[in-house]
Amino acid sequence: MNNPQKVKISSIRGNKRGVYEVVLSWYGPDINPKNNKLKRNQTTHYLKDKDGNNIPYKSGSKTERNKYNVNILAEQWRVFEEEKRFPSGAMLFLSFLDKFEEHENKRVERGEIRPITRDGYISVLNANIRPYFKDKNLKLNEVSKANINNFYDYLFDVKKLHSIKHITKTLKLIFNLAEDLDLITKSPVPKRRKLTSESNENRVKKHCLDEEEMAKVLEITKGTYLYSILHIGFYYGLRPSEILGLRWQDIDLKNKTIHICFTAVKSSSGLYCAEKTKTEDSNRTLPILDETVQIFKAIKTEQEENKRLYANCYHKEEQDFVFRQKNGKPYLPSSLHRKLNKMLTDNGLEPMRLYDMRPTACTRMRQKGFDAKLRAKWLGHTKTDITENVYTHVTQAEVNNSVNQLL
8 A cells, every 4th residue: 555544543433422423543753661662542432413513323334334425534633634644635624723833832841932932823723824724725835935925915905014914924934943853845925025015005114103102101191000101111211011020020120220130022812921131141230310319109090099908809920020001911012002092092192012112222323422332231131233124213313414514
């Protein structure tokens, strides 16, 4: 037999619940330590009709089996398990996506990537890749460059460029894994595809606020919880995840320092916290201004009052976060973003991203004489070229003022 079955049907039987089930068995990939041979494994599946109901077992006769297509359904489960446990290039592309998801879960277990990173890939998978390829019925080794280009044509009609870049990264990971497993000879995803759109409306541009714009944003949010968060971001250049991850144990009001060593970001299950920063250089201790000390003291006083008012209803968080809602729950980046941009648009200002605080802080530091190495230290960058080329901007006001230097 050219293609022997690796997963076999051990039996088709009726169980104690009086319904049909198929028992599947296979050897491997684990080794039995007792005899140093491949370990025998089994799994059981209920057989269901087209409406999703369990098929009742009465006599198990040939007539009964034919009536409900029992043998066909059992073979479908056998093929599914074989593709899942012994993948090949002939498996369906959608089935391989399950394999990719398992692989990313194992990478999290090994500490290779953070859960929030895995969640990002899986989100892209379920929101974009699965829905598009769902009805294509393509096998893994049948996905061609033409299929991928058609996918991109579709994406440019419905997605922004920023989102397409995230989808591309996930696509590359999927087919790179297939290559590593020798399931395909070459990835159909172009290694260096230049992602551009015919119009600029889909382009996501980093927005760096000038001094006047920053002052307006702070003025509008004064007296709200957003003001404190924006103050930290605009003055110290912290990432949103670093701001929301600040804990009282990381703040030394006496010596006027903050230790950035913890992060909190939104994940599919709520708020994901990590006892490490994005890079080793992101773990840093920064001095703070007297104004910031007073802000922290005011936050602490308000939190203690909220604990008293809410009593047993105050949300008990494992981490003692600085920035919390009145009921003690931590803030989510998405809710902060919505609240901020509503306030800005209501006051006639352009919307901004929370991350825009970071390039704004870096640019202000340059204007105040901080050299590249010092700015990189404040922002937690490993290399100064990122600080210079990505986060440091030249404002329009600087361009306007520089005209006199041409004389």
